[in-house]
Amino acid sequence: METGAAAKGALMQKLEALLDRLKAHQRQLILEAAERDMLPPDSMLRRIAELENVIAAVEAVADEERHGA
Template sequence: MSDKLNDLLERLKTQQRMLILAMAEHAGLPAGSALRQVSELENVIAAVEAVAAEEVDRARRNT
């Protein structure tokens, strides 16, 4: 996996953890809105992981 993808994935996971912690701290936050944000972030993380896996596969085939 490229360094850029690794960095992006780590930033996304950090953002996800921060969002979950913020939800726990601010019980007044509309649950639907916060859960939707977490869900969207999880989708982005999954997409980045899929791109990274494709990159690894492509690199493996070219060696």
């Protein structure tokens, strides 16, 4: 059984890994959008914006975990 500190550390690692994946996916979409000669489709813009919201939410949870909330 993991101690509280070990469990918290494992959770933080998982949150950081999730953030890395989300940011990488968002970056890839942005780079794809930049390659287009016209405005990207609304669906792509929505996905980029939705990822930004999810990234902010995960960062908030990670911050709460770091500060013991």
